[in-house]
Amino acid sequence: MTRETKGKAETQDQPGIKIWTDEKVMKLVAEMLAGNIADIRPQIDFTTELGFSYAAAEKVLGLKSDQLVAVLEALDRADILKKRFFDRLLRCPQCRSLNLRPTTHCPKCGSGNIARGRILEHIVCKYAGLEEDFVTKGRYTCPKCQQELKTVGVDYQSLGMLYKCRDCDETFRLPQIKWQCLKCFSVTAEDKITEIDIYYYRFNEEKRSWLEFELKPKLKLIDFLKQRGYKVTENAAVKGRSGAEHKIDILATRDDGIITYAIAIGIKVAGDRIELGEIFDFDDKAYDIGIHDKVLVVVPELGREAEKFASQQRIKVLEVRDLETVLAGGAPVAIEGIKREPFEFKSKSRMIDYLVNCGYEIKENAKVKGKSGADHSIDILATKDDGIVTHHIAIGILQSEQPVDLSSVFDFDDKAYDIGIMDKVLVALPGLTNEARQFARRQKIKVFEVATLETSG
Ligand SMILES: [Zn+2]
Ligand SMILES: [Zn+2]
Ligand SMILES: [Zn+2]
Known part of the structure; x- marks a missing residue:
């Protein structure tokens, strides 16, 4: 059978339904969650192109049948709906019409000129035919050899109810079925006809709490x-x-x-x-x-x-x-005011201003107890609670005559680790040694190497 299951057809025709961003899909899901739409059942309707429609849902969503089918299939793939077989339609492969009529044919010669009835066999001449063709004047006469049939089981027998082809004389139990299209009149063999399975769709209750959250x-x-x-x-x-x-x-x-x-x-x-x-x-x-x-x-x-x-x-x-x-809780932060250009270190006070502008609270020389129990001092501790998470930045300022060495950076990193702060910024005057810089990079410490902390003016 040429099976045109809707699922396959849709993935080919409309691969791009993104259920979460599709307004119609979300509306349908919302209606189902609210209980306004229960099962989505098709109605057979040969006046439509598909031959069936989901009239109620189509009306609610303002979609055509084929568009709705695409939505339903996408939801079935997402496991939000579960589809069940409803019915199977046959379609003319020539003109796609659903208006077909079955016709019966002789399996030997293909003729439609066949009849069903009790079949008698004249044992003497081996002729088999419909009982009605044997009847002449209230008696059975063999239409082939013209002899009269006398005793059932002796000179003739009944083969039961069968078909007989009037064109080639073949007798057979089951005729061959073909479909005649009433629109284009083509005749199609049973195994060449297009079958369409149609489904009804049911909301998957297991997904309810997840969907209620998602939506x-x-x-x-x-x-x-x-x-x-x-x-x-x-x-x-x-x-x-x-x-x-x-x-x-x-x-x-x-x-x-x-x-x-x-x-x-x-x-x-x-x-x-x-x-x-x-x-x-x-x-x-x-x-x-x-x-x-x-x-x-x-x-x-x-x-x-x-x-x-x-x-x-x-x-x-x-x-x-x-x-x-x-x-x-919490009004949204006015992000318009925040500078979008990359931060450039100009001076310590400007950096603090910048952070305040971004909504951070600043503590200079903050005393913080670490997990180890030790007390640490952080040059600048910037904290911002945006409702979901609280961000901390530990900012260390290291200055010396020579480039700042590895052990100073190591100490800073250690301190931040003990306090549990992962976002680390280091301002180093007049810069870092190579190995200190490498270590900082590995530990994801953001480094500003500067010549002075404050510029005049
Ligand atoms: Zn025949
Ligand atoms: Zn005979
Ligand atoms: Zn047709």
Whole structure:
């Protein structure tokens, strides 16, 4: 059979339906979530081009049948809808008409001149034919040899109900079926006819909580990030240090001039609790990519083990209700005021101004206790809480007569590590030694090598 299943046809015709950005798709999903549209069932309707339609859904979405089918198929592939077989239509391969009529034919000569009835065989001459052709004047007479048939089982027998071809005399149990098109009148053999399976579609209830999250809080979260100056990539593919490519649900990056931040946001939705394995996987990915700001949005909540692990790994966990609080709080930062040109170190005071402008709180000579218990002093500690994560930048100012050496940079890096700050900036007067510079690069310390800290005027 030439099977034209709709799924295959659609992937060829319309490969580009992106369900999350397609307004019509999202409207349909929203209507199904709200319970306004239940099953999407086809109606057979030969007046339409496809031969069937999903009238109710087409009306709600303002789509033509073939467009709607493409939407439904995309949702089926995304597992949001589940499709089930509804019916099969036959189509004329010549003119695509659905208006076909079955015709029966002799399997030997192809003639349509066949009849069904009880078949008698005259054992004497081997002639077999329809009973009605034997009947003459109330008796059975063989139409071939003209002898009278006398005793059933002796000189003749019944072969049962069969077909007989009136053109070639063949008797057969099943005729060959062909389809005649009532539009173009072509006749097509049964195995050459085009079959179309049509489906009805049902909302996949297992996806409900995930969809409810995707359609509302997630969009709000993305807006929230954008309003705070982040560039947001959904389903970002990022190559890790291991060489593996990872998918991050939401990657938010912001270039603050001095430091570029990245937040990896993972979204975990489960029917019940989210277990350790999934969190572990997310943490692993973030580590491999080298992102240390990790946020996990969970629906509905973490299991106990997972929670413990998340706190150990400094993963900020937001349940949907936390997320709503976060999103509701805090006015968006006016990003218009922030300079977009790359930061250039002119003086310490200008750097501080720049950071303040970017929304940072500044503490000079900040005293901070490290994980080791030791007290550290940071020349400039810049802190910014943008609702989702709190960013810290440790800024060290190192000056000496000679280029600043490795051990000073090492000490600074060590201090930042003990405090748990990953974003490090070093201002070095009058510069760094080669090995200090190499070490700084390896430790991802942003370095400004300058001649003076303050310029006059
Ligand atoms: Zn025949
Ligand atoms: Zn005979
Ligand atoms: Zn036709």
